Amino acid sequence: MFRAIAGLLFIVLVLPLAALIASLVMRLLDVSGIVGFLVGFPVFIGLLAGSVMILAVINDRINDRERYQKGHRKTHTGGVH
16 A cells, blocks of 8 residues: 555655756756756756655565564464474
């Protein structure tokens, strides 16, 4: 469920927000054309990479917690079958 919500949020919020921030940086520096692309594209990619890393950290924490809880639920060995 987390992956579905994270994917939706990524598409709906993070992509437009990264584009807006890159656009604002380009306007702040008053650049356009190829120079604007050379300035805005790394900002856009950097924001996307940062958000993907944050999502990966959250996902790892969720998976580690589930693995930790599964290990502690079992209090006895299975024995011989």
